[in-house]
Amino acid sequence: MYRVWNFLNEYSLLLILGAVTALIWANIDYASYHHFVEFVIWDDAPIGHYHHGHRTLTLHYLVNDLLMALFFAIAAKEVWEAVILKNGSLRGKKAATPLFATAGGMFGPIGVYLGLALIMGSDTYNAVANGWAIPTATDIAFSYLVGRLVFGAGHPAVRFLLLLAIADDAAGLIILAIFYPSAELAPEWLLLSLITAIVVFVGFNWLPRFTDRGNQARPNSTWVRKNLNYFPYLIASCLSWYGFMRSGLHPALGLLPIVPTIPHADRAFGFFSEAESYLNDLLNVIEHALKRPVEVILFFFGLLNAGVQFSSMGDATWLVLAGLLVGKPIGIVLFGWIAAVPFKLGIPQGMRIIDLVVIGCVAAIGFTVSLFVAGVAFDAGPVQDAAKMGALLSFGAAIVSIIAGKLSSVQKQPL
Known part of the structure; x- marks a missing residue:
């Protein structure tokens, strides 16, 4: 079905x-629509469009560059x-x-x-x-x-x-x-995404399964799933997203x-x-x-x-x-x-x-x-x-x- x-x-x-x-x-009313799209949430922010030495977080950036990451995921x-x-x-x-x-x-x-x-x-x-x-x-x-x-x-x-x-x-x-790319490329920042992905995979996916091999009760994997749930991946996702933003990739x-x-x-x-x-x-x-x-x-x-x-x-x-x-x-x-x-x-x-x-x-x-x-x-x-x-x-x-x-x-x- x-x-x-x-x-x-x-x-x-x-x-x-x-x-x-x-x-x-x-x-x-195109003027009011455009004003809504480019509404500034946070000027001089740690994330956002980069102009003249500082970043500006607009409503458009929040949706297209940050929240749409969930759709593409x-x-x-x-x-x-x-x-x-x-x-x-x-x-x-x-x-x-x-x-x-x-x-x-x-x-x-x-x-x-x-x-x-x-x-x-x-x-x-x-x-x-x-x-x-x-x-x-x-x-x-x-x-x-x-x-x-x-x-x-x-x-x-x-x-x-x-x-x-x-x-x-x-x-x-x-x-x-x-x-x-969304900005000038700085590929060294992709190392943050890569290292984060490796660490979260090894530490919270592969290692618990490896230590549980031969044990059908899977105590370590169960403990990680029950007590940590998705939080390691949430933290990893934030770091990976930041690495992409700083790297210039979208x-x-x-x-x-x-x-x-x-x-x-x-x-x-x-x-x-x-x-x-x-x-x-x-x-x-x-x-x-x-x-x-x-x-x-x-x-x-x-x-x-x-x-x-x-x-x-x-x-x-x-x-x-x-x-x-x-x-x-x-x-x-x-x-x-x-x-x-x-x-x-x-x-x-x-x-x-x-x-x-x-x-x-x-x-x-x-x-x-x-x-x-x-x-x-x-x-x-x-x-x-x-x-x-x-x-x-x-x-x-x-x-x-x-x-x-x-x-x-x-x-x-x-x-």
Whole structure:
């Protein structure tokens, strides 16, 4: 069974509410909206935007750079389990074709985005080139919802779409870390994150298990879990986040080194799996505890990032949309076909090659991560607003997906 409706209720509905509120507010009174977004919580703070020798903690920084780290930690948790655990969805031959398709879903949008920007002229290209990663994103929750509507919950294409979206999340995290630093790089600060991760893993995960080997009662591991619970990882997360902030890498990724250090289940049941909610390992317990806070965080993320005026549409808007609505389907179909046919890796039983076209259209819903990347790719101003509008309008891919499903005679398959 899948719990997508619960997931959407817990995450996406408040996100949409925040985004819609921001759009309305920005188009009624942009000045007051901008003042709200840049509200100064603490001037000359130990964390925040660095300007002229001191840091300023604004509401925007608090949400995008600090609190969104919890959102990316949950995404990293799903990717980590998919890769490392027994029966993880990105392990083995079953993941080969989706991984190829994911690569196509990255290169296709980049090629279309930058190619069209070049055609538009050097001035346009220079202005928008840094946003090449915006259309590579796939919003996993909304794409999954639309995939179920088009294919039916039991269609193998839905599972294929999930694998692709999880791999896309992993690639997106890597792109953010490598290509979008938040400040001048000071990589020596990453040692703080690395050392913290090693210490917390060895001291509170590996060592108790090592000393308990051969003893089924597991007294040391039980004592650590009962008396210390998540506190060592909370402290480690704070130190790791601070290390990322000082290193110049985007601090929203600061919890990623800590996620693999937390004790986890021996196997993964898959994203949206009902069984995940019954797992009592510390990693899943922490994820469950974070769901409500992240729900509120995503509301504020939508509120603080989606407030663009409709008049701000520009070249970046159409380039982002072209990358998503044209580049994604083309890349996914081309790379998916190469993997399935010439490389003979195959596709899931009950799925057709033409279904890759529909999957490509569904995966073109960028929204959350596209909106985030647009915010870090460009400085505040007309180009950033235009790119954000493209991310918001990518919801139109849902309509395109439904039409593509009808034209390709998709047969819905219930559970």
